[in-house]
Amino acid sequence: xxxxxxxxxxxxxxxxxxxxxxxxxxxxxxxxxxxxxxxxxxxxxxxxxxxxxxxxxxxxxxxxxxxxxxxxxxxxxxxxxxxxxxxxxxxxxxxxxxxxxxxxxxxxxxxxxxxxxxxxxxxxxxxxxxxxxxxxxxxxxxxxxxxxxxxxxxxxxxxxxxxxxxxxxxxxxxxxxxxxxxxxxxxxxxxxxxxxxxxxxxxxxxxxxxxxxxxxxxxxxxxxxxxxxxxxxxxxxxxxxxxxxxxxxxxxxxxxxxxxxxxxxxxxxxxxxxxxxxxxxxxxxxxxxxxxxxxxxxxxxxxxxxxxxxxxxxxxxxxxxxxxxxxxxxxxxxxxxxxxxxxxxxxxxxxxxxxxxxxxxxxxxxxxxxxxxxxxxxxxxxxxxxxxxxxxxxxxxxxxxxxxxxxxxxxxxxxxxxxxxxxxxxxxxxxxxxxxxxxxxxxxxxxxx
Amino acid sequence: xxxxxxxxxxxxxxxxxxxxxxxxxxxxxxxxxxxxxxxxxxxxxxxxxxxxxxxxxxxxxxxxxxxxxxxxxxxxxxxxxxxxxxxxxxxxxxxxxxxxxxxxxxxxxxxxxxxxxxxxxxxxxxxxxxxxxxxxxxxxxxxxxxxxxxxxxxxxxxxxxxxxxxxxxxxxxxxxxxxxxxxxxxxxxxxxxxxxxxxxxxxxxxxxxxxxxxxxxxxxxxxxxxxxxxxxxxxxxxxxxxxxxxxxxxxxxxxxxxxxxxxxxxxxxxxxxxxxxxxxxxxxxxxxxxxxxxxxxxxxxxxxxxxxxxxxxxxxxxxxxxxxxxxxxxxxxxxxxxxxxxxxxxxxxxxxxxxxxxxxxxxxxxxxxxxxxxxxxxxxxxxxxxxxxxxxxxxxxxxxxxxxxxxxxxxxxxxxxxxxxxxxxxxxxxxxxxxxxxxxxxxxxxxxxxxxxxxxxxxxxxxxxxxxxxxxxxxxxxxxxxxxxxxx
Numbered sequence: 001x002x003x004x005x006x007x008x009x010x011x012x013x014x015x016x017x018x019x020x021x022x023x024x025x026x027x028x029x030x031x032x033x034x035x036x037x038x039x040x041x042x043x044x045x046x047x048x049x050x051x052x053x054x055x056x057x058x059x060x061x062x063x064x065x066x067x068x069x070x071x072x073x074x075x076x077x078x079x080x081x082x083x084x085x086x087x088x089x090x091x092x093x094x095x096x097x098x099x100x101x102x103x104x105x106x107x108x109x110x111x112x113x114x115x116x117x118x119x120x121x122x123x124x125x126x127x128x129x130x131x132x133x134x135x136x137x138x139x140x141x142x143x144x145x146x147x148x149x150x151x152x153x154x155x156x157x158x159x160x161x162x163x164x165x166x167x168x169x170x171x172x173x174x175x176x177x178x179x180x181x182x183x184x185x186x187x188x189x190x191x192x193x194x195x196x197x198x199x200x201x202x203x204x205x206x207x208x209x210x211x212x213x214x215x216x217x218x219x220x221x222x223x224x225x226x227x228x229x230x231x232x233x234x235x236x237x238x239x240x241x242x243x244x245x246x247x248x249x250x251x252x253x254x255x256x257x258x259x260x261x262x263x264x265x266x267x268x269x270x271x272x273x274x275x276x277x278x279x280x281x282x283x284x285x286x287x288x289x290x291x292x293x294x295x296x297x298x299x300x301x302x303x304x305x306x307x308x309x310x311x312x313x314x315x316x317x318x319x320x321x322x323x324x325x326x327x328x329x330x331x332x333x334x335x336x337x338x339x340x341x342x343x344x345x346x347x348x349x350x351x352x353x354x355x356x357x358x359x360x361x362x363x364x365x366x367x368x369x370x371x372x373x374x375x376x377x378x379x380x381x382x383x384x385x386x387x388x389x390x391x392x393x394x395x396x397x398x399x400x401x402x403x404x405x406x407x408x409x410x411x412x413x414x415x416x417x418x419x420x421x422x423x424x425x426x427x428x429x430x431x432x433x434x435x436x437x438x439x440x441x442x443x444x445x446x447x448x449x
Numbered sequence: 450x451x452x453x454x455x456x457x458x459x460x461x462x463x464x465x466x467x468x469x470x471x472x473x474x475x476x477x478x479x480x481x482x483x484x485x486x487x488x489x490x491x492x493x494x495x496x497x498x499x500x501x502x503x504x505x506x507x508x509x510x511x512x513x514x515x516x517x518x519x520x521x522x523x524x525x526x527x528x529x530x531x532x533x534x535x536x537x538x539x540x541x542x543x544x545x546x547x548x549x550x551x552x553x554x555x556x557x558x559x560x561x562x563x564x565x566x567x568x569x570x571x572x573x574x575x576x577x578x579x580x581x582x583x584x585x586x587x588x589x590x591x592x593x594x595x596x597x598x599x600x601x602x603x604x605x606x607x608x609x610x611x612x613x614x615x616x617x618x619x620x621x622x623x624x625x626x627x628x629x630x631x632x633x634x635x636x637x638x639x640x641x642x643x644x645x646x647x648x649x650x651x652x653x654x655x656x657x658x659x660x661x662x663x664x665x666x667x668x669x670x671x672x673x674x675x676x677x678x679x680x681x682x683x684x685x686x687x688x689x690x691x692x693x694x695x696x697x698x699x700x701x702x703x704x705x706x707x708x709x710x711x712x713x714x715x716x717x718x719x720x721x722x723x724x725x726x727x728x729x730x731x732x733x734x735x736x737x738x739x740x741x742x743x744x745x746x747x748x749x750x751x752x753x754x755x756x757x758x759x760x761x762x763x764x765x766x767x768x769x770x771x772x773x774x775x776x777x778x779x780x781x782x783x784x785x786x787x788x789x790x791x792x793x794x795x796x797x798x799x800x801x802x803x804x805x806x807x808x809x810x811x812x813x814x815x816x817x818x819x820x821x822x823x824x825x826x827x828x829x830x831x832x833x834x835x836x837x838x839x840x841x842x843x844x845x846x847x848x849x850x851x852x853x854x855x856x857x858x859x860x861x862x863x864x865x866x867x868x869x870x871x872x873x874x875x876x877x878x879x880x881x882x883x884x885x886x887x888x889x890x891x892x893x894x895x896x897x898x899x900x901x902x903x904x905x906x907x908x909x910x911x912x913x914x915x916x917x918x919x920x921x922x923x924x925x926x927x928x929x930x931x932x933x934x935x936x937x
Contacts, residue, residue: 005795007532007723009880010802018809018881030804031703033672033825038708044701046571049792052536059786063545065560067553076550079773086468088501090542092508100517100533102525103729108852108912112515113728116508119457122929126494132928135729138586141773149629169773176747176769180597180631226487250480252488265773274541275561276551276774278586278731290926296729301922303915308454313922319589319625320863324634329625332587332719336727343508346457347467349498356470358477365483366475383483400554412552416762434474 005049067404069273073436074409077387077427078218079140079167079265080273083246084356084430086347089270093340103296103332107311114310117298117335120342127248128262129255130284135296136338137330140265141170143281144212144242145177146294146328147261150285151210151238152183154292159207160185163195165217166242168417174212183209193221193380193389201231210238210261215254216247219425220364220387221380229258245269245282245341247385249357261285270344271337280337290314294328359430360386367428367437374445379423387427389414392444396424399447406443453510458930460507461497467504495932514913515728516857522883524810526829526860526872527620527668529698529720534790537723537783546782551774555759562758565751565775568785569735575788575796576694576714577707578737582746584776588695591715591734592626592662597768598738598745599660599689599713600630605745605766608687610659616645618669618864620695623662632659639866643669643822651682658688665692665709666699666827668864668872670807674824680710689713689742697721698876699804699827702797712739722784733780747771802877803828806884810875813888817895821867828876834869842898842905844869849916850897850908854890 104110124133137143299313396413403410411426523530585591692711719732744766834844848858
């Protein structure tokens, strides 16, 4: 018999030779240490194996049961966006020297990965205006929760004040995470589409570790970080900002406005929507916090001949050294997606990133003006980036279903998270053409009052 | 090309572009009319400016300085560096999986939800658990998710239990995750056979014990034969049993954590289920639970109702969300593809082969090193370099010398309870020829340590760079490229 499975090289002959070398008669002897009572009698109850072509057909069938942004122009954002991904991104991250490697524990044969991450860290610092960044986190939301933990540990305080204009999922994850060590997260209410600064001031006290805001916020509006930072610093609290990295092509970097920790999700830069994951969180800090960053960090050094090289560094913070005293339990990162983002940022370059950010700003502005003209109120009072709220004459969810029939994926309903059934958060990226925007609004108008 | 040593920033030249943005078809807007001046960025971030071919050459050159499973043998213990099938990659990149938004209406993503639902069912069967959440992004996040559920379970019974027991051979993430979940950890020593010391365990189990975290086979590659006794001790005291699935590659189709008495299980899909490690991630760490813990599972949950797949969020006892959206979907697609490729018979063969390979390789090389334990190995084994240490050759040196043979070294200095530890996991996807060649290299290095230690001590000799100064990197950290000096 030859082996049946293409990933398993052992022939019957191989198996015999190995068993005979071990002085064993059968494979069962290798499992003699498993008590009889815990052994499985029959087979696992999962579907039988499929051939490669047979499985491929099934996978395509499953994939076809989903409507994609390739077929329907999408105006859905709320944290995950349909952006241009240069073809080179896919090709570079498909180099299997990158994707079939593990964490670069052996720097001599991992210089490629290490250097790519070092460059990624540099790009994140450039975008955010911060001094140091790590090799990436699971996603923007968990990065935000880790930022809160760092703030609490550093300030020795236990309360966070988080704006309600921070992504609702980020806030629920923050609540789940805070429950572990017994921290509390209180919410700062909104004044329309931005954080209510008076309410924020009143919530501040000497136990506040951090004020947490999003930039642009969940509604696309651009919060005034300068004022928020002043409120935070008056009580000795950190300013933690979750920022859309693409928007930072246009907006003043949070590092210039007093932020202590800047986190966010790299998805807008080179990572497909993929039903929400895997994405890639980034985590950037000021110099004073460099030795407190969670996760992997790559540093520059030299070999014995003085050649420049890169290694994982500052590992004394990490779980494999510090175990229960580590700054975080995080072990892996999202290296391959960090690489995708780095390649994307390289392709875009200094001018491309700014131009892409501008296109988002301008197309969203165009769409919002057109909505207003057609009688749909736009509820953002503050300036917004590539997303805004419109008020509909009917439930947003109902509108969403009817838009699908017309060949569009509509925006995000603010019903379940904000109790506003008739409000829809509309995202307009550089991918949407003027024609698509015009038709989208025409269809909405055609639905009548 | 092999001498290429530039940072991307060093080949940048103002005015070059590597992208082609969509046409501008709306009017330009004057930012200063829309935004207050202090919120407008004055200088663009210093991103590199290169052409597309320059970009491709740069990253190709970097990839040439990297070793992955596709380049050669990678017996990194506890990491299960098996082959990452190509069809998995193609599947994840199908438009229908990669170009869908997590907030699309349910009826427009039935294929994605069906895949997730079926994967939940498969993983429940493989682990012997009653329900599975696919949300956690990685093993460590799975551990923490499991512990948060354990905490909620005890609190629901109005019990405040503060202690989590962890063997001394456990992965560092176990105690770190316990701390993140607000528990304190107590370390249980192993006995001279490399197994949990049951008598010692008994001394620490009481009504303050929330859980025991265990990897089985453990990180020494040994099956905890007394698992049923251990489970009994923990359960009798009202505690729960947590299964760290890092080593699940040894048990597929042979037994399940459920049969062993575990209540919560995480799996590392990037280990056992062939999703690529990606240079450190993304991975995925789904968690399975016994039915008594179902109420505490994270939301949203994927369920089947009247032939349709739906997301459920209204679960009052749930610990909440642990990760954005529905987990690392693209990774879950890959694992699903693998499980469908192998089926039940294939998965069983995976573990049988993995265990056969580990024992074969162990027997080939253990005469030349110190083999600390008698018991048959599972999918990996440990050796001690203590014999070589007496000759002045450390395990680190052996690892560096292996680089000259084109191998990624084993995990070294872990677990902590074995002196000069080498932890070797060959996996089932390697051929006997590869195992034989690796054994020959290990034997040669053992001989070199005796006869010509300098060649080992000065290794590696063939890599693009020599041993790097890690102390310097940590003392004076440089974690970003130097800022360009302003042009005069």
